[in-house]
Amino acid sequence: MSVLEENPDSPLKKRPPRWSDIWLKKTKPLKHVVFAMQLQSLASKDPKSQTLIPHFANIDRTLLLSDELLLKILSKLPLSQRNPNSLVCKRWLNLQGRLVRSLKILDWNFLVSGRLITRFPNLAHVDLLNGCLFSPRNSGILLTHRMVSMQMRYGNCSNWELLEENLLPVEVVDGGLQALANGCPNLRRLVVINASELGLLTLAEECLTLQELELHKCNDNVLRGIAACENLQILKLVGNVDGLYCSLVSDVGLTILAQGCKRLVKLELSGCEGSFDGIKAIGQCCLMLEELTICDHRMEDGWLAALSYCENLKTLRLLSCKRIDLDPGPDEYLGFCPSLERLYLQKCQLRSKKSLRALFRVCEAVREVVVLDCWGLDNDMFTSASVCRRVKFLSLEGCSLLTTEGLEATVLSWLDLETLVVVSCKNIKESDISPALATLFCNLKELRWRPDAKSLLSSSLMGTGMGKKGGKFFKRT
Template sequence: MSALKENVDPPLKKKKPPRWSDIWLKNTKPLKHLVFSMPLQSQTLIPNFPNIDRTLLLSDELLLDVLSRLPLSQRNPNSLVCKRWLNLQGRLVRSLRILDWDFLDSGRLFTRFPNLTHVDLLNGCLFSPRDSGIMLTHRLVSMHMSSGFCSNCKFLQENMLSVQVVDKGLQALANGCPNLRRLVVINASEFGLLTVSEECLTLQELELHKCNDSVLCGIAACENLQILKLVANVDGLYTSVVTDIGLTILAQGCKRLVKLELNGCEGSFDGIKAIGQCCLMLEELTICDHKMDDGWLAGLSYCENLKTLKLLSCRRIDLSPGPDEHLGFCPALERLHLQKCQLRSKKSVRALFRVCETVRDIVIQDCWGLDDDMFKFASVCRRVKLLSLEGCSLLTTEGLEAVILSWQDLESLTVVSCKNINESDISPALATLFAILKELRWRPDANSLLVSCLVGTCMGKKGGRFFKKT
């Protein structure tokens, strides 16, 4: 009987039906939605659930303040956390380069980045094949290109959006970004720019590519514009013309300009004079690859508050500058920067230094034709404190010495990659000058031994605190 009892199965227990509270506690998804909708005042009642996002207890303003204090390198990873963080990071973005025009045209730009102040539309206005392995790189633009490129064609001019499409995008941008401060655009008309001028009253910096005289009528309403870059003609890329008419319109409309760059622009004495007379706050003028008529240098004397003059990639300066009594000079000019210019005309170089006779800093980099005869015209600049020469292969030690010994205020000297300046030709007078300089950077060629020879001497320390070794 005992064996039989052991083989008998125990009676089955009835399984209790599940209670609603047990199911509710095991499945926390509905609870998450409940927690998300709870106000911050009830946060003490929230149970300790491990899968709840604690940052949801923070308001958007507080979380924005936290995210804004993180380094820029963490912004992209932070935007991948969740949709909320993605939207918040978009509100922190102030500067953006548009690569896809549809992103602007569809309106997604303003939803994703509502607080933009700096927008670059240059690459977005160009047709660029993404799958191409050929890259066109220019100092103004960099983009992919097809294999059918011809060097004799205006490549960008044939691969950019129409004026109507660009103007429509500018209108949308003006309505979506009323606090815009900086804009870069190509192939726009005066109507598109006029919309930006009227809607974006805080616009301070503008860069226009492929602009002409009529386009400049559209920025006359930019009363607060301070920095302007005009790119009219670029050889091999596109063609456009800015003349004295456009420069005069610009001068009369944008009277608060502080920095102005003219790239590939035409013009003459009248255009530069108008800028000097109207733009009284202009402090920096950059002229790149200009197409100006002879005699334009004399117009610089009307820029009474100009402090910095830069000439970049100019094939000529001014072949017929006129007599000295008509040239005048810039009374407030402090810095003269010449880079990749052709200094082959003695009249041009002499007139340039005459106009810039008040400069304190002279920087000359990779300029062709600067020999001893050309450099001697710089002796008219009696207030020079800093001289930097780089890539001046025709200048000799004698030519350098003849000029800098006449500068009583010289404090800093840089000579780099000037192969005809030999250390063996350094005279005692030049060595004495080196000894009283506050800063000396001397590397005329790769075989220069001057730095090693100065070890243990007082040269380079007598008049200053340091001697730079390169």
């Protein structure tokens, strides 16, 4: 008989195993759960210990991650989750603010109070257009323009008077630009209205990386400040807007701009005045200019000849122009743009064959021609495009006066034509297609043909092999 059997009260006697010991013997993770439950029970019994032992379920595991690592994780999430993520906690709210790069300001006080910089310290693109307008809230009248949208108290005044009444003063706008420049030195893009020369000078001195600027209600004096932005590459100037505001940009301002912003790649002039001298200065000074957009211009006659000085220009856009150039001068003085590749005409009034002929003469090296919803383009005027011998892409949409005969007379002279798009041109009839034009269709790489809603060309060509030679194809629309 052993000693343990003789002395049942001995402390060395082995107690019988419990069911919990057997259950937890090979379940190591569960021991941590039991331990946490024990800590919780101790904390509930002793109120003083609640400050020393935190609740296991309320521990924020993201606190173990640094801000830099958590920023990398949040940046990989889709944009649709940005707002929900910012509601998790204050830390996540601040981190999400550091990820925001582009913002449209609607409340000017948010900018001048400094909250904008604190909330979004890494902004690169800022739109101040609607923020520069103060309008009554809870108003039932809304004025909507293609550039701005604002509420108004009453509707018995003109749009121009309404904008002048609700536009922030120049001094206030300049103060906001100074606050923005001091807080966002890495600003790259800005949209603003009613700024002055001093405000833009401050912006140019502090934001050396500013590359894109859109300036509304611009004039010649303001352009002195823009000229200080030496690294500016994309610029949009809005001078006069019918029914909204009136501001003057002339040859003086264009010359100042050309001498200061010599690294421009894209330039858009909307509602600007000027003449041959202003466009010539831009062409001679801005040697890197590749894209020029002219919208609703008020330029004097003869300005087309200055385009030949833009030797590296690749894209020319004319948008919503009531006229092009009524007196372009003789052909020997027009010249041409040797590097031009694309010509876009959209919502322009093509009233004069002489001006349209001069435009095609300047753009004779073009390879892509797009005419969209332009009034007045008939057969006689479209034949002037025959001078552009290198055209490979032609798109016609909304040219209601052009007929099949006028289309054929021009496109047959373009031996390099590869793509033809004809949409909503009601006077172009399939019944008038000649064998020569049908042969041209066969040799095209791409044909999109929908001159009217009743077009049946795609079905009538089935089985003929048209548009399917080699690797070429016929594309239905």
